[in-house]
Amino acid sequence: MLSLRATTIILTASVGIIGANSLALGPIAPSIAADLGGSTSTTLYAAGGYGLGTALGALTLSPLIDRIGVQRALFGALIALASCFTASAVTPGISGLIIAQSLAGLAAGIGLPAIYAYAAEIAPKGQESKILGRVLVGWTLSLVAGVSLSSLLADLIHWRLVFGLLSILALLCGLIVFLSRPPKSERSDIGLQFPLRAFGLPGVPALLTICFFFMVTFYGTYAFIGDHIHHTLNLPLRAGGLIAITYGTGFALASLGDSLIDRHGTRSLMPWVMGMVTLTYALMAGFSGSFAALLILTALWGAANHFGLNLVVGSLSALHPSKRGIVLGLNSAVTYLAASAGAFAFGPLYETQGFAMLCGLATVLMVLPVLIGFALRLRPSIPSALNSAD
Numbered sequence: 001m002l003s004l005r006a007t008t009i010i011l012t013a014s015v016g017i018i019g020a021n022s023l024a025l026g027p028i029a030p031s032i033a034a035d036l037g038g039s040t041s042t043t044l045y046a047a048g049g050y051g052l053g054t055a056l057g058a059l060t061l062s063p064l065i066d067r068i069g070v071q072r073a074l075f076g077a078l079i080a081l082a083s084c085f086t087a088s089a090v091t092p093g094i095s096g097l098i099i100a101q102s103l104a105g106l107a108a109g110i111g112l113p114a115i116y117a118y119a120a121e122i123a124p125k126g127q128e129s130k131i132l133g134r135v136l137v138g139w140t141l142s143l144v145a146g147v148s149l150s151s152l153l154a155d156l157i158h159w160r161l162v163f164g165l166l167s168i169l170a171l172l173c174g175l176i177v178f179l180s181r182p183p184k185s186e187r188s189d190i191g192l193q194f195p196l197r198a199f200g201l202p203g204v205p206a207l208l209t210i211c212f213f214f215m216v217t218f219y220g221t222y223a224f225i226g227d228h229i230h231h232t233l234n235l236p237l238r239a240g241g242l243i244a245i246t247y248g249t250g251f252a253l254a255s256l257g258d259s260l261i262d263r264h265g266t267r268s269l270m271p272w273v274m275g276m277v278t279l280t281y282a283l284m285a286g287f288s289g290s291f292a293a294l295l296i297l298t299a300l301w302g303a304a305n306h307f308g309l310n311l312v313v314g315s316l317s318a319l320h321p322s323k324r325g326i327v328l329g330l331n332s333a334v335t336y337l338a339a340s341a342g343a344f345a346f347g348p349l350y351e352t353q354g355f356a357m358l359c360g361l362a363t364v365l366m367v368l369p370v371l372i373g374f375a376l377r378l379r380p381s382i383p384s385a386l387n388s389a390d
Contacts, residue, residue, distance in 0.1 A: 015138025023146025049102035057109020062329020071182035077111030078174030085167035113328035133258030217362035220342030228355035250302030271373030285359035
């Protein structure tokens with residue numbers, strides 16, 4: 001049986017693989033288009049297919065996690081991802097890439113909630129947020145590998161190597177998961193026949209509402225900060241890379257404080273962390289014209305978002321252990337739908353009003369998660385898992 005540390009590393013790497021694939025497509029799309037004889041915009045349909053596939057997979061396949069257990073669900077997802085990445089690496093045309101990436105999205109849709117559920121099941125009592133926080137650092141790894149490393153490999157060698165390496169890593173993680181001893185799971189007796197019925201479980205609607213607004217503001221703002229720095233502040237493209245580094249650094253370093261969540265409880269901290277995210281957007285709106293200020297604020301943004309993501313995922317995971325897979329599947333579906341909604345809703349506003357107005361809108365939208373967070377503190381009817389450490 002793998003040690004707790006080794007299992008955590010594998011789960012962190014698995015998150016990094018899933019995130020890196022989605023982030024890698026943007027930087028290497030021009031290389032793919034030139035090689036396969038298509039346009040960059042058409043090539044990016046593969047990224048859209050991956051996102052929509054993930055949302056669909058999370059909605060339809062996540063019940064399998066509760067029925068077959070997290071180990072088998074994660075193993076199957078990683079092997080499926082490895083197969084789809086291999087297909088992406090050898091595809092002769094853009095249409096094949098779009099199909100392969102859409103199928104990879106389906107696998108990621110069950111893989112992400114399985115990873116989060118796995119982390120909850122292996123965590124020692126009282127260390128759930130600490131272990132989950134370490135797993136969430138995989139998103140920082142995906143920023144580095146998905147943006148920086150993928151561009152470097154595509155420029156120096158070939159874009160196909162990016163998908164080839166992702167395939168090998170997914171296969172290795174899958175095999176390690178297969179050879180490890182499965183954690184003890186609370187299986188659902190009959191399972192939920194329709195995933196959307198999980199919205200009726202106590203506490204789930206409130207937390208998914210927080211998740212949606214938390215994610216829609218992040219994706220809607222982060223998608224345009226690079227363009228703002230390049231075209232509005234007239235700085236080189238590499239300046240946008242520094243923003244990604246500071247955000248990722250803040251996100252990763254915040255994991256050192258995850259034990260505070262275990263100590264004080266998710267319900268106590270939820271409104272204050274969401275308030276910290278709200279304040280960050282307000283400050284970014286006020287200092288959007290200063291690159292130095294944005295560098296500092298994006299580090300704070302990353303730290304606040306780390307705690308916010310930990311609180312949302314950790315709370316959902318603890319609510320109904322026997323239905324953990326399907327509840328976390330809804331979380332993944334809401335996340336990827338929010339990503340699409342953020343790009344569509346914030347884009348026109350950015351084009352007409354600029355980045356400061358985007359941050360102002362994000363500030364207003366985040367007021368609702370803060371209010372819901374305070375409401376959860378005042379409602380003892382919500383399951384006690386939200387307040388386990390209080």
